[in-house]
Amino acid sequence: MESLTQFIQMRQEVALIAAFLLMFVTDLFIPERHKKMLHPIACALLFVQTIIAIKPYEASLFGGMYNSTEITSIIKAVLSFGTLVIFLQSTKWLDRPDASHKTGEFYILALSTLIGMYFMISSGHFLLFFLGLELATVPMACLVAFDKYKGHSAEAGAKFILYSLFSSGIFLYGISLLYGATGSLYFDDIAGKLHGCELQTLSMVFVFSGMAFKLSLVPFHLWTADTYQGAPTAVSGMLSVISKGAAAFALMTVLFKVFAHMSDLWIQMLSIVIVITITIGNLFAMRQNNMKRFMAFSSISQAGYIMLALLGNTQQGTASLIYYIVVYIAANLAVFGVINSIEQQTHGMVNRTDYRGLYKTNPKLTMIMTLALFSLAGIPPFAGFFSKFMVFSAAFSGGHYLVVFLALINTVISLYYYLLVVKAMFIDENEAPIPYFKSCRSMRLSLVICLAGVVALGLTSGVYQLLFNLS
Amino acid sequence: MFNILTIFIIIPLLMMLGLWLSRNVRQVRGVMVAGSSLLLAMSIFLVFDYIGLRKAGETAQMLYTSSISWYEPLDICLSFGVDGISVAMLLLSSIIVFTGTFASWRLQPMTKEYFLWYTLLSSGVYGFFISTDLFTMFMFYEVALIPMYLLIGVWGSGKKEYSAMKLTLMLMGGSALILIGILGAYYGAGATTMNVVELAELEIPVKMQNIFFPLLFVGFGILGALFPFHTWSPDGHASAPTAVSMLHAGVLMKLGGYGCFRIAMYLMPEGLQMWDEVFLVLTTISVVYGAFSAVVQTDLKYINAYSSVSHCGLVLFALLMMTRTSCTGGILQMLSHGLMTALFFALIGMIYGRTHTRDIRQMSGLMKVMPCLAVCYVIAGLANLGLPGFSGFIAEMTIFVGSFENVDVFHRVCTVIATCSIVITAVYILRTVGKFLYGEVNNPEYLKLTDATWDEKTAVFILIACVAALGLAPFWMSDLISHSVTPLLSNIIIR
Numbered sequence: 001m002e003s004l005t006q007f008i009q010m011r012q013e014v015a016l017i018a019a020f021l022l023m024f025v026t027d028l029f030i031p032e033r034h035k036k037m038l039h040p041i042a043c044a045l046l047f048v049q050t051i052i053a054i055k056p057y058e059a060s061l062f063g064g065m066y067n068s069t070e071i072t073s074i075i076k077a078v079l080s081f082g083t084l085v086i087f088l089q090s091t092k093w094l095d096r097p098d099a100s101h102k103t104g105e106f107y108i109l110a111l112s113t114l115i116g117m118y119f120m121i122s123s124g125h126f127l128l129f130f131l132g133l134e135l136a137t138v139p140m141a142c143l144v145a146f147d148k149y150k151g152h153s154a155e156a157g158a159k160f161i162l163y164s165l166f167s168s169g170i171f172l173y174g175i176s177l178l179y180g181a182t183g184s185l186y187f188d189d190i191a192g193k194l195h196g197c198e199l200q201t202l203s204m205v206f207v208f209s210g211m212a213f214k215l216s217l218v219p220f221h222l223w224t225a226d227t228y229q230g231a232p233t234a235v236s237g238m239l240s241v242i243s244k245g246a247a248a249f250a251l252m253t254v255l256f257k258v259f260a261h262m263s264d265l266w267i268q269m270l271s272i273v274i275v276i277t278i279t280i281g282n283l284f285a286m287r288q289n290n291m292k293r294f295m296a297f298s299s300i301s302q303a304g305y306i307m308l309a310l311l312g313n314t315q316q317g318t319a320s321l322i323y324y325i326v327v328y329i330a331a332n333l334a335v336f337g338v339i340n341s342i343e344q345q346t347h348g349m350v351n352r353t354d355y356r357g358l359y360k361t362n363p364k365l366t367m368i369m370t371l372a373l374f375s376l377a378g379i380p381p382f383a384g385f386f387s388k389f390m391v392f393s394a395a396f397s398g399g400h401y402l403v404v405f406l407a408l409i410n411t412v413i414s415l416y417y418y419l420l421v422v423k424a425m426f427i428d429e430n431e432a433p434i435p436y437f438k439s440c441r442s443m444r445l446s447l448v449i450c451l452a453g454v455v456a457l458g459l460t461s462g463v464y465q466l467l468f469n470l471s
Numbered sequence: 472m473f474n475i476l477t478i479f480i481i482i483p484l485l486m487m488l489g490l491w492l493s494r495n496v497r498q499v500r501g502v503m504v505a506g507s508s509l510l511l512a513m514s515i516f517l518v519f520d521y522i523g524l525r526k527a528g529e530t531a532q533m534l535y536t537s538s539i540s541w542y543e544p545l546d547i548c549l550s551f552g553v554d555g556i557s558v559a560m561l562l563l564s565s566i567i568v569f570t571g572t573f574a575s576w577r578l579q580p581m582t583k584e585y586f587l588w589y590t591l592l593s594s595g596v597y598g599f600f601i602s603t604d605l606f607t608m609f610m611f612y613e614v615a616l617i618p619m620y621l622l623i624g625v626w627g628s629g630k631k632e633y634s635a636m637k638l639t640l641m642l643m644g645g646s647a648l649i650l651i652g653i654l655g656a657y658y659g660a661g662a663t664t665m666n667v668v669e670l671a672e673l674e675i676p677v678k679m680q681n682i683f684f685p686l687l688f689v690g691f692g693i694l695g696a697l698f699p700f701h702t703w704s705p706d707g708h709a710s711a712p713t714a715v716s717m718l719h720a721g722v723l724m725k726l727g728g729y730g731c732f733r734i735a736m737y738l739m740p741e742g743l744q745m746w747d748e749v750f751l752v753l754t755t756i757s758v759v760y761g762a763f764s765a766v767v768q769t770d771l772k773y774i775n776a777y778s779s780v781s782h783c784g785l786v787l788f789a790l791l792m793m794t795r796t797s798c799t800g801g802i803l804q805m806l807s808h809g810l811m812t813a814l815f816f817a818l819i820g821m822i823y824g825r826t827h828t829r830d831i832r833q834m835s836g837l838m839k840v841m842p843c844l845a846v847c848y849v850i851a852g853l854a855n856l857g858l859p860g861f862s863g864f865i866a867e868m869t870i871f872v873g874s875f876e877n878v879d880v881f882h883r884v885c886t887v888i889a890t891c892s893i894v895i896t897a898v899y900i901l902r903t904v905g906k907f908l909y910g911e912v913n914n915p916e917y918l919k920l921t922d923a924t925w926d927e928k929t930a931v932f933i934l935i936a937c938v939a940a941l942g943l944a945p946f947w948m949s950d951l952i953s954h955s956v957t958p959l960l961s962n963i964i965i966r
Contacts, residue, residue: 316544319544374617379613379617380610380611380613380614381610381614385610385613386542389606389650390545392650392651392654393545393654393657396651396654396655396658397658397662401651401655401682404651404654405651408647408648408650408651409644409647411643411647412640412643412644412647415639415640415643416636416640419620419636419639422620422621423624423632423636426621426624426625427621427624427625427631427632461541461542461543461547464542464544465542465543465544468544
């Protein structure tokens with residue numbers, strides 16, 4: 001009986017699992033001609049799940065294996081909401097004849113990765129953490145290879161699964177070393193027993209590297225570009241924001257909670273990784289013509305910016321990190337939404353050169369893209385400016401002037417390549433630009449949501465304030 | 472609590488809304504004229520009201536202050552307030568936004584979008600001058616930078632894409648330096664306030680000042696065309712459409728000087744002490760180098776852009792001299808150069824629109840075909856080379872007299888070198904004027920050209936009137952400015 005009440009206390013997870021099961025059953029029994037109804041059903045289920053658990057709550061269950069704090073329930077709600085936006089963006093893609101028969105599968109897989117992320121975020125024990133990580137990764141590999149008739153979708157799936165397995169292995173090895181060094185897998189127990197000997201350092205490096213793969217920090221980023229390019233665009237969007245957001249938060253929990261005593265060590269390591277990540281991501285993004293590949297490198301450098309938040313003190317760092325993720329979800333999904341709708345409309349145009357002269361034919365879509373790119377580049381008054389300022393200020397408060405300086409110089413490089421896209425759309429001449437089209441209704445809704453986020457998240461200070469107070 | 476200053480942001484926002492809703496060019500022009508004349512009226516009212524308040528005995532450093540907490544954890548507030556310097560700058564911005572509207576009256580294509588970005592740019596400028604919070608200032612500063620890319624890239628001429636990218640990236644590089652400088656000031660002073668006036672009263676450790684002062688100064692200096700970071704300016708100004716050149720050279724470059732004075736020098740006096748000689752040498756080079764470069768250019772816009780480098784260099788030069796007279800002169804030079812260069816760019820745009828070339832070697836005898844524009848160009852030229860009776864003379868005179876008040880050899884040598892620029896200015900102005908305005912008409916096509924239309928005349932005459940007014944009755948402005956320079960300087964000078 002007691003364990004039942006414990007289960008009910010995990011209300012976000014329970015609601016999500018319920019949504020997942022309902023989706024599963026619906027998919028099994030829905031008649032073929034009503035397949036289209038799956039879209040609204042999935043969106044509605046996820047929406048209800050987000051709403052049910054919107055109120056932050058605290059709980060510590062199963063002897064501290066599962067911890068929910070107010071801040072974790074917020075990040076989970078954010079991830080759910082981001083997934084909802086992705087669902088809205090994927091309807092047109094899923095309605096294509098070659099994909100429509102597995103519409104339900106997409107939603108089921110996406111929901112199950114989300115469950116994995118939930119457990120990863122809430123875990124207070126490395127075993128649960130690892131389970132969550134795997135549960136988030138394996139369905140994601142299926143999603144990446146979803147368009148399996150396409151050569152590079154399958155290739156991307158293979159690459160993703162191989163790299164994930166490798167990183168999981170490294171992570172698992174790190175955990176086992178940690179168990180050897182401290183005799184426990186509970187976060188709280190480990191934290192007290194760490195004093196920075198070689199074995200513990202080694203285990204920390206392994207755990208960090210395992211997570212760095214998921215976050216695509218350099219030098220663990222090599223899978224990113226090919227995977228993003230090959231995966232269906234909606235899935236690339238999901239990889240770039242949802243799994244990255246969850247991994248960033250989980251890594252933060254591990255570093256702040258478990259390795260708090262070794263912070264001198266990991267801060268050094270992290271500073272170097274951050275600078276290299278941002279620089280490499282930026283330098284490679286400049287050369288890309290394929291927009292999905294371009295966004296892959298852009299998201300690598302964004303991951304570096306997210307990590308900057310960890311260089312600050314716990315409260316400011318946590319708040320800035322989550323704030324950055326929220327803003328990043330809005331801006332990046334807007335960009336992926338535009339890429340997706342153009343790709344679906346034109347049957348596969350994803351190159352920057354295809355976008356030339358887009359403003360003349362599709363001004364609204366172009367404006368959304370432009371504002372979202374400005375937000376990613378950190379131009380005020382859009383939200384990205386504020387979130388960048390918050391992470392810089394967090395890192396600065398920790399005294400890492402040089403890292404902040406180098407990251408700031410990199411924002412100029414990133415502005416260059418974001419402006420290249422803007423230039424293609426506004427300035428470059430094109431005799432046959434992509435003709436005017438109207439995206440489907442759910443896509444428009446998702447773009448409006450993202451745009452509202454890009455504009456409002458920064459100008460209204462409420463979100464950051466809330467996060468700061470809770471963390 | 473309503474602050475009268477917020478009107479300067481609200482009006483541009485309403486204008487943007489109006490532009491967005493307007494359906495044809497007539498409505499666009501209507502919105503622009505209504506909005507920009509309202510702004511002009513507001514800033515004139517503000518000048519009078521400000522002087523009135525000062526006469527009535529207000530002694531606070533900033534007037535019309537208000538502050539609303541925005542991002543509380545980082546002490547960021549929406550705080551506004553102005554002193555004499557910002558009031559003068561607001562007036563300058565309003566004049567140029569107003570005349571810029573008329574100078575781009577017949578702009579094609581995409582008139583609506585053009586004015587939307589133009590208004591966004593101006594809202595950034597206004598916001599910067601009325602803010603007293605570091606973060607808010609910086610935000611408006613960046614708002615003013617980014618529309619430039621599209622304004623030059625889409626509506627510009629020549630190698631516009633290259634220039635637009637170069638300008639945007641260099642200025643954004645500058646703003647990256649400013650951002651880290653701002654963080655340095657905020658955390659250095661103990662992370663309690665972002666307000667400029669309050670920060671100035673706190674101690675920032677000398678070690679941090681020595682690191683962050685040059686970053687801040689160079690960051691703003693890039694926008695103020697500090698040598699060797701001025702290279703965006705000639706290309707950018709040459710490629711930009713007329714009104715954008717006017718606004719950019721006339722107002723935006725002043726943001727640099729204003730920021731150097733109000734933020735970099737004011738907040739970090741010890742850092743300034745360590746670095747001032749280095750920067751003084753750089754500004755002296757800017758002044759002379761800009762003038763010499765202008766001599767050899769053949770493109771009208773390039774001539775004027777290099778002349779701007781020289782004159783904006785003089786602004787920073789004057790500020791670094793750190794006497795009350797020279798700083799007053801520096802601010803006067805901002806006003807004067809802003810008006811003159813806007814006048815120049817407006818005229819060049821009008822001439823280019825007729826002759827389709829800006830190369831002075833291909834033009835000749837324009838005085839005969841378009842006497843009105845040509846006479847105005849001559850007036851602008853004379854004002855630029857410092858003819859008494861125009862604003863240029865007042866500003867430069869004040870600067871050099873003020874600079875010479877420094878008794879040491881180093882400052883005096885710099886002053887003497889910088890003074891040479893006056894002669895060089897005369898060379899390139901007279902040479903240009905003689906070459907393309909006088910003489911015989913060499914191209915029979917030119918005989919068909921018409922003189923200025925009413926909208927062009929409006930823009931040009933207003934600017935000439937302002938240049939002359941500042942030159943004939945300078946005490947108004949110089950009193951307004953020097954009052955506010957004193958409290959800033961008392962914080963800056965520590966020897």
